[in-house]
Amino acid sequence: MDVPADVRETYISNYLAATRSTGRLMLFACDQKVEHLNADFYGEGIDPADNNPEHFFRIASQGCCGVLAGQRGLIAHYAASYPQLNYLVKMNSKTNLVKTAQSDPYSGMLYDLDDILLMRDAGVNVVGLGYTVYLGSDYEASMLSEAGALIARAHAEGLLVVLWVYPRGAAVKAEKDPALIAGAAGVALCLGADFVKVNPPKVDGDAHASARALAIASEAAGRCGLVCAGGSTVDARSFLEQLHDQIHVGHALGNATGRNIHQRSLDEAVRLTKAISALTLADASVDEAVAIYEGRKEFSIE
Amino acid sequence: MDVPADVRETYISNYLAATRSTGRLMLFACDQKVEHLNADFYGEGIDPADNNPEHFFRIASQGCCGVLAGQRGLIAHYAASYPQLNYLVKMNSKTNLVKTAQSDPYSGMLYDLDDILLMRDAGVNVVGLGYTVYLGSDYEASMLSEAGALIARAHAEGLLVVLWVYPRGAAVKAEKDPALIAGAAGVALCLGADFVKVNPPKVDGDAHASARALAIASEAAGRCGLVCAGGSTVDARSFLEQLHDQIHVGHALGNATGRNIHQRSLDEAVRLTKAISALTLADASVDEAVAIYEGRKEFSIE
């Protein structure tokens, strides 16, 4: 209801593009070059291809994802070569140099919405925006304000908004406490986000119980779709099983995956995006998804 | 006098809608998903229906209230399905993660008035705005400034403003001290609010004496109507008795109730909104209101 009539068509078209007309979101998270500096891209256990930022774009264009999420500059540098991708511009970011023990996290807006609209006008296929809020931080108020205003204005321009909402700061003892994750989902709803990305709630030693806890959070998010962060790289089957649970037990409306994809070689990463998309967008089973990942089965979407 | 001639009609119409033409306000407080995260909506003693945010809207549309108060995004997500409700947009909010012992409270503006006007233009029935001020906080100046400017601009657009005014912070020893509550009411008047929501003053162990203390605050509020926050859930009769005292002894011009309503099942909550409205808007007695709550008596307004 906050999308004006004259941009509703744009909004719907962006929504359909981002969700591949399924209402579910497969978000390829490529914003870690700021958040984690080069540690996610070079070193032991990481394919050497990942040190070149073009790796993101090669994966996304040969593989299958809903949106490629990254900072404005990253997208500006490569979008001319990869014009067909759906881009989601991450509006704020911080490095991990200052730890929470030193000071509570604040991730500031890196540019204005106008700067993104200009890029869209220049032909970049921007379908949405992302913003991170650290609930419970001393700087919570600044981030809630920036997020709330951003969503209102983005909708007025026909763009989707995905909020990353993470409880973090001296006041937060257990960042993945189920009640807290459900609260985070509710905050995103109240700010008007289309999707909220949260860390999966953690219930002691039981992944399935975590997925059930996730269902509470998904309900608390109401009409705001909930997706989980993918976390650090694990073996593909475990990853796909966990995602299947998130969707079918936890009622997640998709996934947001970064390292699990881009730390692999191009070929392997491409296959993994297809497996994830099959599972997220086409209700494939875990076995089918694993078969796609292992190259034993084809998958494409259009 | 700060409503320009050309919007006075809009203002009056919003005022009459919000008060159901009675001059008294029945405000259904649905802003706690940010303030209290999910703790008010899921857990022991709370009806399971409350975890789904649509619960608010179902109650308000089947029951009876003056305005549904919530954040912009919450309203934006559901207003298309519930177009007939009167909405009051809460302009600022904070979570309860950072406690006053850690730092004084600040609740920042979540979006601009322009963002709300845009939503109104898109057809959402916004009749007013809400804003919380923590008097005595280290950040008092910021909140007074934001509130003062908001009221001036809201009136210029024909919108009502309700201020939530709570003394809180290291400098505040007794948040419900009667003199402080009366002072809070006067501050709201000086800023130009239409209504002020305060915590009921607390006089040791005597609810009736509290209502008399409230009468001092109501007088100090002058032409700004005073309503009390409903607080945590209690049994319905106690709640209605207390509200009756607030209105008939304390000269409150209505009520602002959240948890006492939405933590109940849909059916029970609907009946309670009617009981409250009967008491607030139609001068029903406590017994009549209880009868309405218990389904032994009908009530509707219009």
Added chain:
Amino acid sequence: MDVPADVRETYISNYLAATRSTGRLMLFACDQKVEHLNADFYGEGIDPADNNPEHFFRIASQGCCGVLAGQRGLIAHYAASYPQLNYLVKMNSKTNLVKTAQSDPYSGMLYDLDDILLMRDAGVNVVGLGYTVYLGSDYEASMLSEAGALIARAHAEGLLVVLWVYPRGAAVKAEKDPALIAGAAGVALCLGADFVKVNPPKVDGDAHASARALAIASEAAGRCGLVCAGGSTVDARSFLEQLHDQIHVGHALGNATGRNIHQRSLDEAVRLTKAISALTLADASVDEAVAIYEGRKEFSIE
């Protein structure tokens, strides 16, 4: 010289209205509902009428003053009923909850000049603005900046500005030191204020010496008129004697009085405003003023 030619007539007319064409200012200070909360309006030694904010307006309309100074919202709520008064809008205010021992004082702008102009356009008789600066506070720079810009823009709109200038903060040992008061007066001049309201300088145990010290401050204020704050309520004769000294020994160009007026009953307060005005605006003697206060002599202006 900073009033543009096309608004000079408005400025002069406001100046004459505020000073009743005498060049002296009788300012009725009604801004304490924020500054002192309800403590100045309800309690021992205060007439019960003072708890109702309309008391201010009844006194001013039945009595005699140059301007009624209060916050925008207070004026907006009552100006329709009291359209003939000259209003001076206090632009900033703070409560007294946070003490100087906790942190240095900052009083923030509560609304923009534009908000006031809108109210003036809607028919409220606003002749000027007020702003408080705490010299020596850690936040001095913010207040000097806000005051300096306010004066420039107010003059450009034909409005007078009265600055309240109080040295206060950890760095200030003696707030009423004569040299400091003279300095405060000079700061107001340098910012371009029309009048400066200061606390009367305090010379140990000698009211007359204080008035002579005030003369130094008045001279240091140059073309900016100096008036003294009235302080807490004392008996009427003492008050009038002190004021007579301020004007005739201290060369004050008027007075700024609040509690001494509004804490009395309507009738008594009305007579006191006449006594003060006789002394300030018509060079009455103390005895004549006391006679007016006691109802033994009539006084009116215009």
Added chain:
Amino acid sequence: MDVPADVRETYISNYLAATRSTGRLMLFACDQKVEHLNADFYGEGIDPADNNPEHFFRIASQGCCGVLAGQRGLIAHYAASYPQLNYLVKMNSKTNLVKTAQSDPYSGMLYDLDDILLMRDAGVNVVGLGYTVYLGSDYEASMLSEAGALIARAHAEGLLVVLWVYPRGAAVKAEKDPALIAGAAGVALCLGADFVKVNPPKVDGDAHASARALAIASEAAGRCGLVCAGGSTVDARSFLEQLHDQIHVGHALGNATGRNIHQRSLDEAVRLTKAISALTLADASVDEAVAIYEGRKEFSIE
């Protein structure tokens, strides 16, 4: 090169007026009523005339100076009576109440450039602006930013800018260290100032050596003219000798003098401005300048 073609004539005319067509600046510093409150204007060793701020204007109009530098309000109050003077508006100022030991100095912008342009449009002969930067303060970044933007915009309006650059703050051990003064001069150049006012560098016990150290700073200032602050009042001959050294040994392009002038009686002050101007603008010798000061020789400039 940052003065647009269409205002270059205004700029040149202001430059010639301020420097009396000599390229050297005689700046009469009248901004101390904020900086030093009333201590520079009233008390032992200060002529009683100095307590009245009009003293500045009488001296400048009867004597001889390049520009009278003061805050906007001071100039606005008197410019109508003294229209022929060249005014330089000091854009920021702070009082000396908060000492550096309590917190690092910050001097905030007191009004916007637009406010000054309005005053110029109203007929006040404003030829330039002044701004103080405390290098090494915790607030250095704010002042550098304000100064840098001010200079760009002032030049775009044809106004000169003089920067007062003083190293000060917890990080600064020796405020008059020659290398630091030379650095301060270079910063002013890099910000684009026309003139920089610094404290004369101090070389242990040797005024002449200080003047030679000043030559290094003057060279480091490049195309930005350097002038020295006059400091506290000393006997006239010493003052004039020191100034002669600054110009002829230290290559200063003028002087900025306040207390040494205005703390004297009108007559004496007028003669001192002439002596200073003779020395600064007309290359008079110290003896000639002393003769002018002592009234044994005439001096005027046109």
Added chain:
Amino acid sequence: MDVPADVRETYISNYLAATRSTGRLMLFACDQKVEHLNADFYGEGIDPADNNPEHFFRIASQGCCGVLAGQRGLIAHYAASYPQLNYLVKMNSKTNLVKTAQSDPYSGMLYDLDDILLMRDAGVNVVGLGYTVYLGSDYEASMLSEAGALIARAHAEGLLVVLWVYPRGAAVKAEKDPALIAGAAGVALCLGADFVKVNPPKVDGDAHASARALAIASEAAGRCGLVCAGGSTVDARSFLEQLHDQIHVGHALGNATGRNIHQRSLDEAVRLTKAISALTLADASVDEAVAIYEGRKEFSIE
């Protein structure tokens, strides 16, 4: 892709001018008069000519460089005399008075982009902008925001942007750690910079290993060109060898050199800029570059 179609020609022309049509950047860093005050320009081991800021411009006009980088004011003062140079305006700067041990570094924007555009309109040949970000500082968020927005707007005006990215602050233990430098390069890419200036990574006691580590950073920078800061003055051959390694082993796309050039006499400095340019822009060998530096060989570019 963030350069609008109608300014793409300007952007390309600026890019070609700055890189002398080679894609490599030879940046002459003249911004140290703020960063290091006068210590880099006067004293032992520094040619006396360096105290006069015109030295920069004489070197650049007689020698050979891609862009002269300096603050707006410095360029404004001399550009009329040296109109043919390519200027890169450094947008932020701080002095070195406050040490990191006292507080984390923040370098604030000194003027707006509009101020630079005005100067460009007035005829100054501005081809690009520079901005410094201190990653890991408590003020990182402010600098990332300013940089991100600056790049978007600069590109919209056809200007290049070079980011200086230095990890620094209490949270940073080893400023030249190879992983950190690679991360810094990635941040610049994500913000959209055209070039990033980093400190060369430091691998214990082995310059060649450092150059190999630099290659990782260059790859991590993706389509953002990487250049290294020149550091303090060393003998010319060592300097040129190190630069040759940076380019041919470390894949640096140029260099950014200040002190190594301007601390020498005019003649020597001119020859060094030619040697550096030969090496950077024309793939000269170290021996050829040394021969040019020693005047045994000619070099010019056009």
